Amino acid sequence: MFDWIEFVGDVTLFGFRVIVDCFRPPFEGGQLLRQLAEIGSKSLPLVIASGFALGTVMTLHTRSTLVTLGAAATIPTVQALAFFVELGPLVAGLLLAGRVGSGIGAVLANMRATEQIDGIESLSIDAFKFLVVPRVVACVLVLPLLTIFMDFSGLLGGYLSEWAASRMSFVLYITRAFANLEWSNFIAPTLKTAVFGFIIGTISSYLGYTTNEGAQGVGRAATRSVVLSSLLIILADVILVKIIFFAFPENAL
């Protein structure tokens, strides 16, 4: 129990240090661009493919029920609301926790085990600012963008599934999809993924950066990064949804 309290305290301090160091020069622009490419563009195919498949499957599952209820016309609306409000942000967060969280944890743990972090410090370079801050910032910036790709690829997958069943036109599908969608259904849930990004970046960086278990710690840091990030994303989602409902009460109706 005491270990867990200590762990939560250490991670919280680690997160605060990331926030403070974000605004303290020198700014690691080059490292940030490298991480944006590593975390963002390399995750894009996974996110698009997953969104497309999920959109297709979701329409396959919901269509028969909605047709039975005589609500076939609402299929695009249901699809859009589900993806923009919850599925897109949450699934994108969990995918990134798997792909990027494990990567960050393993890379930093390996750098610790092979003394690369000590090597950076020995060159009078702040290893925390050089290695950790760009990774966390990249996660925060990239996740909302990937969520948008996830949302629209899910919508596209849903459309193709619907077109195969009813030959619905693309214009009609899009018109119905966005008919009942408010900006608040899109903006707030998309921006909440910045918090997911912060969780992924901070947890996985903490586990990798602070490991002292040598080579054995590399695998452990990767696994724990995925498990803890995923769990915290789901828990944070509950809180963030409540906050969104508080800020935009019409979304809760």
Added chain:
Amino acid sequence: MRNANAAVIFDHVSKAFGTKKVLRDVSFEVPAGQTLCILGRSGTGKSVTLKLLMSLIKPDNGKILVDGDDITGLNEAGLSRVRRKMGFLFQDAALFDSLTLYDNLALPLRRLTQKSQDEIEAIIDRVLGQVSLSMDRMKMPSELSGGMRKRAGLARALVLEPKILLADEPSSGLDRITASEIDQLLLEQKAEHGTTILVVTHDVHGARRVGDRFAVFDKGDLIAFGTAAEVEQSEHETARRLISEE
């Protein structure tokens, strides 16, 4: 008594990890421009001594002076200033595996100096020439052999022209000829630039070749310190055996 000419002073330094004491009340001085070889069995605190000197870890007690500065009380900015006087050759070179050899060397020059790109190129060319890696500048660390990695690590440690060079087992895992080449590079560095060098090593033959003084550690205690002849006369059998080439 402190020597005004000392580049490095350990003053009653102790360090423990949990309940395990790795250094007990260690004191010694290294005059500027000399080479100290640190000998001892595995796990006796040799590498910890170098990491304490670079302030990668903090001592529990005692003072450590580098070029006159007590590093135990310095903040990050002060430490950064002192670290610029030192170069560290890590046991496994610790090159950044996501950067080419050239970028590994260019990184500290770009970050810590105001030198132009042409000047950086010239320095890297010179240092890579010193360690015979001029043709390998665009290789990734994973493409280098063990000996090449050591030499690359040495090049990175030398690129900022340090006053003090720390080398953690520079010849471990190397064949006799390659180890001898590394020793020769250390000798040249001392002769040409007056660099103070601290070497942790198990290679007694190489140590006697490059070392002016020798420190022998055993279970966290400094059991012998002095020239090779003085250590050979030590009252501790472990020290006499470690300095012996037989």
